[in-house]
Amino acid sequence: MPNGIEFLPNRDMPDDMWSNAITLILARIINFCFEDVENDYFFERRKATWETLATDMAAWRENLPESFKPFSQATKTRNVFPSLWLIRPCHGESFSVDIISLSRR
Numbered sequence: 001m002p003n004g005i006e007f008l009p010n011r012d013m014p015d016d017m018w019s020n021a022i023t024l025i026l027a028r029i030i031n032f033c034f035e036d037v038e039n040d041y042f043f044e045r046r047k048a049t050w051e052t053l054a055t056d057m058a059a060w061r062e063n064l065p066e067s068f069k070p071f072s073q074a075t076k077t078r079n080v081f082p083s084l085w086l087i088r089p090c091h092g093e094s095f096s097v098d099i100i101s102l103s104r105r
Contacts, residue, residue: 007056009063018064019090025056068094 007021032049072085 007059009059011063011065013065015065015067015088016090018060018068019094022060022094025053025060028056029053 007025009021013021032046032053035046037046067087070084070086073083074085076083
């Protein structure tokens with residue numbers, strides 16, 4: 001990964017580190033999308049980078065600790081959107097970032 005920082009999922013990480021990890025992955029996706037590319041010379045390198053980012057996203061999702069799972073999906077009166085009830089704000093923020101990062105695929 002660029003900058004020498006690599007995402008290595010570790011179930012012993014506290015929840016806020018999991019949130020920071022998904023934010024870092026999203027930042028890399030944004031940098032990748034807005035990278036100035038003038039020709040196809042770098043196509044193979046960009047493809048490899050994109051695949052690494054996709055792998056990091058999948059690893060983040062697959063290794064999330066149990067604490068990130070919603071404790072309820074009970075609906076809220078007059079709410080047309082699905083409800084996910086989470087324990088900590090960082091859990092909700094992490095899922096928001098995860099959804100944003102998937103929108104580029």
